[in-house]
Amino acid sequence: MIPQDPAILLSFVNTKLRDEYPGLDELCAALGEDRARIEAALAAIDYRYDPDRNKFV
Secondary structure (H helix, E strand, O other): OOOOOHHHHHHHHHHHHHHOOOOHHHHHHHHOOOHHHHHHHHHOOOOOEEOOOOEEO
């Protein structure tokens, strides 16, 4: 289960991307989460995934 609060989700996802996964697709597959749902939740607080930096910015 991933955090529901967008600010906490941001920290959780960026930490996982930094420490464990080479990309958002791999993170979503490993956690069984929907990429579109994560991106929508973080877009609501003005964050977008940057694949070059492998983080939400």
